Amino acid sequence: MSFTLPTLQYDYKALEPYIDAQTMEIHHSKHHAAYTNNLNAAVENSDLKGKTIEEIITNVSKLAPAIRNNGGGFYNHNLYWDVMTPGGPSGPEGKLLESINGSFGSFDLFKEAFTKAAVTRFGSGWAWLVQKGDTLVVTSTHNQDNPLMDVTEVQGSPILTIDVWEHAYYLKYQNRRPEYIEAFFKVINWNEVAKRLKA
């Protein structure tokens, strides 16, 4: 097996009441597990064996749709779990806060832009905070695409993401995607986001 479903650093119920345990369990143990297994199957008999997920997805335009979909699904969920935590800091601090202020004007304006990208992503996809050189940019992608892929409009290094596929929120929030996004802000692990910011 090339790629392994990561073990979460917190329990399925740890993000309650913002993200419910049942959603977390199905999302991690079924959805993310399926992307991981399908990626392994797609890579198994190819010349991609032994490459990192980043090496694979940055060249995705030349690869089979199964690699694009499942490679993205594998990478995106890894980041999503990592940037959430129960009881994390209430907002960004230090260099990350400076960078957000410099790029968006204020934390509130960043939050507005990120929320808008997540709310308006039509159908299934993801919203992102991405580092591009000295600046931070908000963008969104459809299906399991991400900003590392050479097929996406806005490319850069992802430091924060939210999954806006219905499977990420429908059990608790049904059609109320904006409520899920607001709740997500209560469980962002800003320390993990800060770690991904390159100097």
Ligand code: MN
């Ligand atoms: Mn998902």
